[in-house]
Amino acid sequence: MQTSTIGKTRDEAWKLLTTWVESPSLRRHCLSVETAMRAYAEYFGESPDDWGIVGLIHDFDYEQHPTLDLHPSAGAPVLREQGYPEWAIRAILSHGADPGIRPETNLEKTLVAVDELTGFISAVALVRPSKAVADVKASSVRKKMKDRHFAEAVNRAEMLESAEALGVDFDEHVTFVVRAMAANAAALGLAGIDRVGDVTT
Secondary structure, three states: OOOOOOOOOHHHHHHHHHHHOOOHHHHHHHHHHHHHHHHHHHHHOOOHHHHHHHHHHOOOOOOOOOOOOOOOHHHHHHHHHOOOOHHHHHHHHOOOOOOOOOOOOHHHHHHHHHHHHHHHHHHHHHOOOOOEHHHOOHHHHHHHHOOOOOOOOOOHHHHHHHHHHHOOOHHHHHHHHHHHHHHOHHHHOOEOOOOOOOOOO
């Protein structure tokens, strides 16, 4: 397991996120991505803190810059001013629309692979009777992907292509991310109808 090199604490990253993002749902999305990134960092033998912080702040500027021409590029100068390293900034930029900055490293490919998927898994969980992410199966995700009216803003092709680019089977990828999210379900608001989680630090 590699040690952290990002030079920032999670508390500092959380402060950045909550300063820029007021929406509870967007905060939960960022927490979901952080959760999946930490799990994959362990899988790849990388630093969970580094990968987790990148996931936590990847959409920090989205609320103020919600269009592809500005997000996430408009947030990059802010990250530089705050002292985030270029490798972390590039990873965040790689999940945007700039054709000149495409995912190359495992960090970058993983961020893209979990970004859309965590949102889709959350949506699938919330329409289940239990509303628990732990009850989501890969087969349920596949079924909902065929329903174009369900979570229609989510790019199905990107979910499939990004898993392939990461070199993981899609169903195994879904199962892996669900397991990670289930372990942090209370904080993500996905523990189920008997337990309502709050967004906390």
